[in-house]
Amino acid sequence: MRIFLSLCFLMLFGFAGIAQQETKNKSVKESKVGSLKKAEKAIKEDNPTETAAQYTNLGNQYAAGKQYSVSNTYYQRALNIYKDLKDNDKQAEILRKIAINNEALNNIPLATSYFSQAQDKATNVQERQLNSNDLSRVQNNTNASKQADFLNDNIRILEESNKREEVAQTYQQRAKLSLANKDTLAAISDLKKAAKTSTNDDVKKDAATKLAFIYAATDSLKMAIKILEESSEKAYNIKDWDNYFDLQQKLSDYYFKENNTTKALQSLETSLQKAYELSNTKWVSAFNNKLYSYYLQAGNTVKANEYAQIFMQRAWNLVNNDSLLMQNKIFGEISQRISLLEKEKETQTVLYNKSKRFNTVLLILLSVLFLAVLAIFFTLKRLKKKNLQVQLQSLRREMNPHFVFNSLNSVNQFIASNDEIAANNYLTKYATLMRNVMNASNKDFVTLQEEKEALQHYISLEHLRFEDQFKFKITIDENLDHNQTKVPNMLLQPFIENAIWHGLRYKKDKGLLSVLIRKNNDRIEAVIEDNGIGVEASKAIKTVHQQTYDSRGIKNTIERIETLNKLYNCSIAYRTEVLNTADNSGTRVIISWKN
Template structure:
């Protein structure tokens, strides 16, 4: 009955320990100072970066927090935060950071025996690596894990990584590689190489006291497994002495527990009990409830095996009597509770960030859609404007061609009249000569009929032929002359087509042919200040007298002819932006006659 009561008390104790550890935190004194650790700093920094939604800082702080969890041996939490860091680095397209975190993720997955995921991430890190050595290191780790069931097959990959990491001067990872070599050697039953590997790992972990302590403990464990208890005890006692000097109570407790285990294996229970009691008292007095529980369990286990129920009851009573005080003084519980609260806040901030990102994405999608729609409408508008401009330009070209062709029927009619006159006067030779010249002129005019500008040389030749024809008919009425400025290159300069001829025709038919004496027509092409000046000057009867002699039909035709010229010049200016000017004026008395001027810039290409 008494034995059952002890079991019942122990069960109640375990229940109280795990439930009250959390609930009792509400009664902890707020005045108790809590040391700010690296982890708490990382948490605060993460909160700030999440609050301002700074993706770059969020990624860094996730990684820092994951590193802290990994150092404390909490691989599950480390994996959680490495994955979050990886998402942010991927979003930011930071390949180097992504490579580093992917490798760290593989390590914590390996520590949790999740080998398939670890292999995959080592391979991903290798494919992302820019450096050949870094790629090789990751692929070695992937191949090492593939040979997990074959320790001998892992050796080459571990040795290769040790050499590569040394060259890359990655001290922390060299330490890890030597630990892997030690573990691999233990699986191969080569304890000597294992101990040497642990010692080499210690040499690369000098700046990390906790890592050195753990490595020395591993060496002690190897000695203990080989029944070399004195060597193992010597290591633990030295570590205990160093911990006492540093006032490192947690390490003191763990070393005392290790010494107790070694003494039990060495069959020295008295020394083992002394170490356990010392560890229990230290854990109890320093408020380390987890280690107090662990040590108490070992003591109870021993006393129960020895049948010493009285001593077990005394231990329970002492523990339960001051249980509340132990819980309140346990700073690890305070930090755990604090982190749980903080982690809850982190989760809330992550949700808020997710909502912000979603809103930003929707806003950006809408903005892109709106921008795309505006751009599409703008393109459509530009297309319509371009089409309208093209249609308008085409209409102007058609109008210009129409106006140009409008002059041909009148010229043809006058020319045929001339032929008819020669025939009626029995001047067959003149008629034949006229028709020959006329056909040549018409052929030239037809060839150039679709051009808005032609070379000056061709224009002069065409006008020469025309004036020769008119002179053949009115040879007793006028003489003519064409002069071209020597500064004008007749083979490269362009002039407007069919603009000059109608004014030559007007000068002959409405000015010179009414003279009682023989008149003179002068066509000049001058060059002045980058401009070409075409002057048509005659000494005929002039504009005023010419209008008085004209019939109403002739007046209408003359008006239409001038308007045709103005419209064509206007269309040429709109299409080619050449600023062509046209003027017509009567000479001042006592001279008679008309002067027509057409001025346009020097045109050397169309």
């Protein structure tokens, strides 16, 4: 009977062990399934960056569980994607991870190769130095002093970059080197630093386990037990059950080594009940097997068979309730689907490359045709712009003869009245104005300062001619930069001319001409006001010739505005308002354009 129960128990234990090959806890397994699901979704959505990120996550999780070969499989998938994306920094990151895994597998030639590739791909100076140090370190794996120097430099670089997990990993590497050199105190110090630096529970547990091993090996069994007890309690408090059970198992071994059988059995029994409570097949099997083996060796077959019978009775429900087993099944199914998706994508890529070759000639022809159309389009656009510029220049020149004629007519009046001083004064101002006008004749826009000077000269000339008819003022918004603000050339002058000649000229008493240039949000406004006789009264007293000329002058100005808007998209607009609605006297013209 005892032999039968033993065989049954061992068979069940073997089944549980096969079913529970994953060494991580439930949350980590779910994390792997989650990463794999995200990778599957990213492949379907043709999102290579996300696919590579999830493969990297899977590689990290397997590396944390020390399944380095499986980890490298996922890292290699991520690396292939980053190669296609030509992302050198990500390639360097993955190459370094593969190198570290190969070093852990003691495959030094491969580790050397990957550290070298990572160094070549890295664009960051610190990353290049890290990989250079590790490359030199693995190449000098028989020189402990040089290895220590490279590890020390890596710790400095990683601490400056605030990469806590890699710092902790390097402390563990240095501890391993110290142990090889029989420097136990240095190894203990580095393992403590690793546990303190890292926020990863697996790293903390691994450091604690190594510390306990060192203390036990140096006859400090009580210290080893204390470290494992503290680590086990922390794992229990944060519900990190896989690490908790692992630590409890190691702790029971040290209790037995200390000949504290009571504590050892109590630790195993407590852990067994917790594993039953969590339906954790792996650890139920492990603790049951240790208790069964202990009582069997102690000659207490009744107690040993009791553990075997309980396990057999609860095995079916245990397996059914163990969600980790289901996670393993789901993980396998998703892995198969991903393999099919990747093969399908590979087939599509081959077909795409074939069709691409067939379409190359067509693409070239279309490109040539497109470039020809584009060239024609831009040529026509340039011609249209040139035509508009010629048209604008023609319109501007059309304004100049009238301006010159009026000015010379004024000089003629002064000469006819024998007023030589006034004529000389007028000619001096006129020469200055004409010089400014000629200098700006080929410009579509002038600075506010240039426009202000031109307007002052022009109004001064008209003021000399109609001395007793009006006074004037020009006001510029102080928020406008005189040398940076642009004004359409010769656009304000015709409106000012109209205000003087057709509004103020016929006013019985002395009139006022006001010119205000101001900023209004993102536009510039020029406001020209006169308190003359008004538009309607002016029309009534004009001759047919004057009306015809005025119509042409307004038409010219409107055409210039339309041409400027087409050419420069400056949104020039103007409107005319009556100042005094009671008798329709006075006129306000508001011209605005984009700043």
